[in-house]
Amino acid sequence: MLEYRSEELSEDQLAREREVKGGLAQSTRELVDAVIRSTIDDEELGEISTQIETLTARLRTSQIEGSFGVALSGDEVRNHGNAVVGLRNAIAPPLEVLKTDEGRAWADFTLGAAYEGPPGLVHGGVSALLLDQVFGEAAAAGGSPGMTGTLTLRYRRGTPLGNLHAEARIDRVEGVKTFVTGFIGDADGPTVEAEGIFILPKWARDLFEPKPFE
Amino acid sequence: MLEYRSEELSEDQLAREREVKGGLAQSTRELVDAVIRSTIDDEELGEISTQIETLTARLRTSQIEGSFGVALSGDEVRNHGNAVVGLRNAIAPPLEVLKTDEGRAWADFTLGAAYEGPPGLVHGGVSALLLDQVFGEAAAAGGSPGMTGTLTLRYRRGTPLGNLHAEARIDRVEGVKTFVTGFIGDADGPTVEAEGIFILPKWARDLFEPKPFE
Structure with missing residues (x-):
């Protein structure tokens, strides 16, 4: 069974977290990109x-054990x-995944x-990674959350690096x-089409009453 | 058609690249982890x-346009x-993917x-990401390289964060x-089982003569 911890935070605290911790991660994303592309000399x-x-050592002077997990x-x-x-x-x-309760x-x-995977193209596995998340969010948004059971991907053509779009919808619930x-x-x-089956884990079946999906 | 550029580098240059550029990326991986887990105060x-x-600005004083691509x-x-x-x-x-020519x-x-995806578990999409790469390397190692055509994943149970193993083999070539x-x-x-079909792109069919696979 998965542990979701509960943390009460004020609106102000949530906003400050987005600004400060979100800002730090965004700076780090830019660094990750620059580390791949830089051509400055080895000494520097x-x-x-x-x-x-x-x-990193300063950040680690106080840190949580293990991974972040999920806080409600x-x-x-x-x-x-x-x-x-994240x-x-x-x-x-x-x-930033948008969703409807349909x-x-x-x-x-x-x-x-x-x-990147092949030159200039999104790694095929990255497309799978992102679709798994968007698919899971569609299932949850429609009132039928679950863990990924199966995921089938069909690659139609290369996905170019740049501006992209992903979308998912519940086809049916059984x-x-x-x-x-x-x-x-x-x-x-x-560029990549997919189907997924998301399954409500046994331990969660008392917590969620799946609603009928029209 | 994908562009693979050719770059002649000496053994010494390759070793130095692994040490310096590989070392910089490894430092950055540690930073990424610490950014998620740190609990030091907002000001710091x-x-x-x-x-x-x-x-990042220092790294960007000289950098390649776009993505790294693939150099032979x-x-x-x-x-x-x-x-x-990478x-x-x-x-x-x-x-670090090991392989045989079988x-x-x-x-x-x-x-x-x-x-992470669910608390304490590997994101389901990360498993797909890594398997796509290992599968593609198995296909190429066996003399039948290709781009991902389809990938089907069956999630048997959650994959815990920690020490993991992935493997792939060519089942058949048609x-x-x-x-x-x-x-x-x-x-x-x-924890996750998969099948994939890798397809040699049309533009590459003159470059690679697929060898019979026993």
Whole structure:
């Protein structure tokens, strides 16, 4: 069973967290990009490594054990460590996923050098990573949350780095299984199409009463 | 058609690149982890953001346009920007993928806070991301390289953060299609099983003569 901790935070505290901790992660995303692309000389790269290590040591003077987990604060799900949407995770683009309670979810975002696979293209696995998140959010938004059971991806053409769009919707619900379809693509349309089945874990079946999906 | 550039580098230059540029990315990976987990006060977090921005500006005084791409240097494929295996990419764990020319590939690795989805578990999409890379490397190692055509993932149970293993092998080759199977898992066995079809792109069919796979 998964542990979600509860943390009461005021609106002011939540806003300050977005500004300060979100800002730190955004600075780190820019650093990740620059580390890949820089052509400055080795000596200076070595100096910068040393300075990064100093900053990391300062951050680690006080830190949580293990991973961030998920905190529930009023209506807000603070999954700030999440690899796709996490406010504090520099690996996450992060996606800002919009959704409706009819079980639709979508996001517009830009992927740069850090998400590359083949030259100039998004790594095929990155498309899978992002779709898994958007699909799961569609299932949850429609009242049928679940863990990924299966995910099937069909790659139609290469996904160029740059401005992209992903979307998902619940196709149908059968008991504890929620069937989701969607795609990722660019201005010319879908590049990767997918289907997923999300399954409400046994331990959660008393907590969530799946609502009928029309 | 994808562009792979050719860059002649000496053994010494390659070793120095691994040390200096690989070292910088490794420092940055540690920073990414600390940014998620730190509990130091907001004022100091703000100072650290500012210092990171200064380092990023220094790195950007000279940088390549766009993404890193893939450089061929003798026998070495320098895909250092790759989101899964890239030496210079702090998003990549990075996986060190071992392989045989019979079309097998595997990796042992550790995933921490930056790869989280549900509390304490690897993001389901991260498993897909890593498997896509290991599967593609198995196909290529067996002499049947290709771009991901389809990828089907079955999630058997949650994948805990920590020490993990992924492996893949070519199941069969049918013309330009290479069928690969494999899994990611922990010490207790597979957590996510998958099948993939990798397809040699039309533009590459004159470059690669697929060898028969026994």
